[in-house]
Amino acid sequence: DDGRIYRAYADGLAQDFPQSAKVFEAMAEEEDGHRDSLIELHRKRFGERIPLIRREHVRGYYERKPDWLVRPLGIEHVRRQAEEMERQAYRFYVEAAKRT
Secondary structure, eight states: OHHHHHHHHHHHHTTTOHHHHHHHHHHHHHHHHHHHHHHHHHHHHHOSOOOOOOGGGSTTOOOOOOGGGSSSOOHHHHHHHHHHHHHHHHHHHHHHHHHO
């Protein structure tokens, strides 16, 4: 989901803030790499059938409000949202690592 959100931010910023749009596009590509790695790990361990799991299915996972659908996107708002997204993800994975 975060990759799609970052791409939506990039699209919304491209005209007025092309350099920031490039940063968000790169962040989306990094998220794609994370997803690809997780899919590959799942395939190696469990095979090709990958169940559909959404954020709301994972206890303790954070919620995303669909602000990326709003236009125009303000650059400061997008930056704050991205910072919060990264903070939430960090906290989630730190707590998950403690339980594994």
